[in-house]
Amino acid sequence: MAPLSLGLRLLGLLSGMALALTLAVVAAHYYAPPNLNGASHSDLWLERDFCFAAASSLVAVGVGLLAGRALAHVRVFGAVLVRTLVWFGLTIVVGAAWAGPVSLLALLIAPSHAFALLRLVALGRAWRAERLWRA
Numbered sequence: 001m002a003p004l005s006l007g008l009r010l011l012g013l014l015s016g017m018a019l020a021l022t023l024a025v026v027a028a029h030y031y032a033p034p035n036l037n038g039a040s041h042s043d044l045w046l047e048r049d050f051c052f053a054a055a056s057s058l059v060a061v062g063v064g065l066l067a068g069r070a071l072a073h074v075r076v077f078g079a080v081l082v083r084t085l086v087w088f089g090l091t092i093v094v095g096a097a098w099a100g101p102v103s104l105l106a107l108l109i110a111p112s113h114a115f116a117l118l119r120l121v122a123l124g125r126a127w128r129a130e131r132l133w134r135a
Helices: 006-030 048-069 077-134
Strands: none
Touching: 006 048, 006 077, 048 077
16 A cells, blocks of 8 residues: 555644544533532543543544654754754643633643644645645
């Protein structure tokens, strides 16, 4: 089987990221602030907001991992440090965007969405470079 072109891979992964964002929006819809009186009405792990946030996070990490497989990785410490700092900054931005709707669950959603966005941007740049190279 021939490997997928970067364009098809990018299109598929963008649809996966759309699914991750949709799951995060559904988690925001069902989000209820924690009840701090010590009494639990239901199991925390079966609450809809947590389940949708966890699913969104897993889909985003999967998108990021699959997007990274298509790229040649740079192993130089400086490049890794810059990417880590960009990821950290993007995590703060995405966390601020999700802080209102999902409050505590933003800590689960933001890092994985930032990771996926960073990898999708790199894949998009590689696709654009390939397209310009062939033209």
